[in-house]
Structures are given as C-alpha cells and as structure tokens.
Amino acid sequence: MTSLEARLSHVRQQIEKATQHCGRSSNSVQLLAVSKTQPAASIRAAYELGQTAFGENYLQEARDKQQALSDLDIEWHFIGPIQSNKTRDIAEHFAWAHSVDRIKIAKRLNEQRPDKLPPLNICLQVNIDDEASKSGSSLVELSELVDCVQALPKLHLRGLMAIPLARDNYREQLASFTRLAEAMRPYPGMDTLSIGMSSDMDAAIAAGSTIVRIGSAIFGKRPKTN
Numbered sequence: 001m002t003s004l005e006a007r008l009s010h011v012r013q014q015i016e017k018a019t020q021h022c023g024r025s026s027n028s029v030q031l032l033a034v035s036k037t038q039p040a041a042s043i044r045a046a047y048e049l050g051q052t053a054f055g056e057n058y059l060q061e062a063r064d065k066q067q068a069l070s071d072l073d074i075e076w077h078f079i080g081p082i083q084s085n086k087t088r089d090i091a092e093h094f095a096w097a098h099s100v101d102r103i104k105i106a107k108r109l110n111e112q113r114p115d116k117l118p119p120l121n122i123c124l125q126v127n128i129d130d131e132a133s134k135s136g137s138s139l140v141e142l143s144e145l146v147d148c149v150q151a152l153p154k155l156h157l158r159g160l161m162a163i164p165l166a167r168d169n170y171r172e173q174l175a176s177f178t179r180l181a182e183a184m185r186p187y188p189g190m191d192t193l194s195i196g197m198s199s200d201m202d203a204a205i206a207a208g209s210t211i212v213r214i215g216s217a218i219f220g221k222r223p224k225t226n
C-alpha cells in the first residue's frame with residue numbers, strides 16, 4: 001500500500017467513525033481533497049483510488065493542473081480567496097466556489113458563468129470567529145448576501161463555509177462550527193455546510209458538516225510556500 005493510499009483510507013475511516021459517533025450516515029459527509037501545492041501526479045494517484053472531488057486555492061496553479069488532468073472526470077472546487085480578476089476563470093473552470101464573501105464577486109461569477117454549464121455551486125464564506133485579518137462575510141451582512149446570490153440565475157446557493165481560528169481543543173472547535181450551523185438554520189434551501197480540515201474534522205462532523213476539506217491528512221505535510 002502506498003502512503004497516499006494508507007492516508008486516504010485512514011481519512012475515510014475517520015469520517016465513518018465521526019459520523020457513527022453522532023448518529024449520521026457516513027454518506028452524508030463528502031470528502032473534498034485539498035490539493036493545493038500538490039503536483040498533478042498526486043491528484044491523479046488519489047483519483048485512481050476513487051477520490052473525484054478536489055479543492056484548490058490558487059488559480060494559476062489550479063489551471064495548470066486542470067490542463068494536465070483534463071482526461072479525468074474531476075469535480076473541481078475553488079476554496080481560496082477570490083479577487084475580481086479571478087472570477088472569469090473560476091466561473092469557467094470550476095463546479096463549486098466555497099469562498100464567496102461579497103456581492104460584487106457573486107455578480108461577476110454569475111455574469112461570467114458560461115450558459116452551456118450548469119449553475120456554479122456557491123458556498124458563502126462566513127468569518128465565524130470575527131477575525132479582522134480573515135476573509136468572510138460577517139454574520140450581520142450574511143442575509144443581504146444570501147438574498148443577492150439567490151436572485152442570480154447562474155449561481156446555485158448551496159450553503160455556508162468557514163475557516164475558524166486554529167484551535168486544538170475539541171469543545172472550542174465545536175462551539176465555532178455550531179455557530180455556523182445555527183447561522184444556516186434560517187435558510188432551509190441550503191444543503192451544504194463546508195467545514196472541517198485535517199485537524200478539526202471530528203468537531204465539524206459533529207456540528208453537521210456535509211463537506212470536509214482535507215489536505216495534509218491525505219497528501220502529507222505541504223511543502224512550505226510562503
């Protein structure tokens with residue numbers, strides 16, 4: 001067994017256990033493999049092990065890998081910060097964008113989504129720990145953003161996403177994630193809670209995560225980029 005195979009199967013087991021632990025079915029949580037900084041060959045290897053959804057943060061890097069892997073039927077998710085000059089490529093080359101946090105970006109993605117593609121699946125990123133330095137809509141601004149995105153025909157609003165403060169305490173992780181789950185409650189049309197990374201996926205699943213975004217636990221430690 002390769003180390004990738006061992007890590008991927010360990011992550012799948014961890015999801016299985018975490019869902020059992022809180023009485024959820026294991027197929028209620030989708031595994032998104034976060035492949036930023038990983039070479040196309042590693043994505044191909046994970047794909048051959050049955051992983052089909054991949055998340056990328058950096059657009060140019062993602063486009064290069066998409067071209068190298070165009071023979072595979074990968075579902076690409078954009079999960080990094082979105083500046084205006086990136087919206088066209090995201091609208092044209094991804095199935096999901098998890099990190100939409102303002103109206104201007106949503107409108108551009110809607111205008112630039114090609115007619116021949118299904119609506120772009122959208123998660124709104126919420127700044128759940130209210131950190132000045134991080135992207136994400138505040139909880140206060142969220143309802144306005146929801147109303148805007150719901151009115152855009154080439155976007156399909158699926159749910160909320162957050163990157164909470166990094167903590168190693170389970171109860172603190174759970175408290176942040178639960179705030180996000182509660183923020184979604186007024187919107188019965190949403191079906192996606194994009195929360196949980198390598199170090200906090202158990203708490204995320206307990207809070208109701210439907211997509212965990214897992215990088216290092218699958219691919220190993222990332223080389224330091226900076």
Ligand SMILES: *Cc1c(COP(=O)(O)O)cnc(C)c1O
Nearest residue numbers: 034079197198213214215216217
């Ligand atoms: C890098 C990243 C992840 C994955 O983080 P790991 O700790 O490697 O699992 C998930 N979500 C976002 C937005 C990321 O940037």
